[in-house]
Amino acid sequence: MVVACAGAADSATVLSLVVAAHQTGGRVICIIGSACELIQSIESLGHNSRYVEFVTGDVNTLLMSDYREADFVLIDCNLNNCEGILQRARMMGENVSVLGYNALCMDSWRCQSFNAHLLPIGEGLLVTSNKTAKKGGNLGVSGKKSKWIVKVDKCTGEEHVFRI
Template sequence: MSAWSAENATNAYLRSIKMGKRVKEPDTSEFISALVAGTNARLTVLVCAGAADSTAALALVVAAHQTGGEVICILRGVHELRSSKEALGECGVDIIKFVIGDAEILLGSEYYREADCVVVDCTIDNFEGIFATAKGVGKKSMVLGYNAFCIMGNSRFDGHLLPIGQGLLVSRVDESDGKNRDFSGSGKKSRWVVKVDKFTGEEHFFRVRNSRGKGV
């Protein structure tokens, strides 16, 4: 996964909004698309709780179009596969590859070591095990969990929980030391601040690094 591309992130974000035809504020899928495209991910894995979430899947299709990458969607069974294909139609048929099986086992296999990003539905059974396995994928992989508000208060999941849509959990692992990194890749602690424009009602998210004085 190469350096951050603001152009890719912006284009994917705007295309996702147009594809979703939203009349209200952007949801989690647009931010997922921007993050995946911005990091130039070439191989992204989507782990679904049931049938493929059409908004999340299409957001990854947009990102893959921007980076020239591909998407692998892991489903539990044939029923979910049929429902997913019906929901997506012809969108992304040349980019999405469907795989049926146990997500935790599949993510632990050698094939998925090349993945740059893993996106997981937090409502899936055994999310804890799947998320932990996903963090071991790739050299410098990024792991995103959507519908993350359902796991609020669970300290076992490392990462930044962003108050976007139904919650977006962002975690990144650097293979050089095996530790979780914040999304910027720095070792400094940070927090997210939300400010609401009193005139438009729009929410703006700012990432603020905590300053730490040098020891004497």
């Protein structure tokens, strides 16, 4: 799992990936832009930073060279040229899942340009579908078109998102 951050790593986001990686036997790589942000990220994660491999550098270069085999990529939409990064991440392979967080800062027309769904979760979650992936693949999914449904709990105000 690879997460690309615009600034210092968000501890809640990275820790949720650490938990998922622990369950799947994977690893978490966090791409940070500078050494200053790296120090802030390590401090915010505390002792949990030992479960994350931090890398500083250009997101585009690192994704297309060192982490080309990643099966899950999470991109901060506050990054410069996040649309280009999302496009390149989708081209990494058939089985890659690419998501963008902090996506409400993007205009909806920019999401349509690369076949993505903008969900109103947190500051916006962008879910992309890979056009190169086979319909159904080996996941047992039928070829029917699915849709997203958002329901808001009237008492608590919680948003529940379902894919049907």
